[in-house]
Amino acid sequence: MIPVSVAIIVGVLLVAAVALAVVRIVRGPTPGDTAVAGDLIFFAFVGLVAVLALLFGIVAALDIILIATVLGFLSVLSLARLLQGGRR
């Protein structure tokens, strides 16, 4: 368990990061910028899951994080493949 104030600080930082990434998605001139911003949103989501699981005492936190880091790699690779239209 962590103090609520720590959870609020971490949550505000991560939500601000997501907001800045959404600004980049809206303004982003190329599809690559959109993909990079989506990558950052995924990382911030993993952090939010970690903090919320600690705050509410969910025991499966590290299982979720472990699966998310491995599957996030696959999602980034498929985004890169999608940008190239299936070519290598």
Place this chain on the structure above:
Amino acid sequence: MIATIIGSALLILGAFNIFSAAVGLLRLPDLYTRTSAIGTAAGLGVAFMILGVVVVDFTWLNLLKGVLAIVAQLVTSAVGSFALARSGYLTGSSPAAITVPDELADDAVALGGASVPLGDTVPTEDTAALDAGPTDNRANA
């Protein structure tokens, strides 16, 4: 109690890393510097947050899962950023004009990415601030 303090400090440090990566995503001039900011800072940020979770909620099984997740994160964030930046180059994201060596130009011509860009290559207000002269090496491709 001391574990809670150390773990909270690690969680805040990791969240600040991710936030600074987001600031870099908004302020850096082209796709490649943005990818660099995300790949290094966000990978390290997630690793710090996982370490914080392990320190706050310590068991040996959690330590095993946390070490596995940190290793996976540190290895795959670098590879993922590389793949994303390469595909961005091949589909026509123009680098800032201060970029001097351009070693992927041959691959881009072979894929038709540089001559027939899929994306929008018009300089935006971000890259136009750095496009100081006619030294854009993509004009030769």
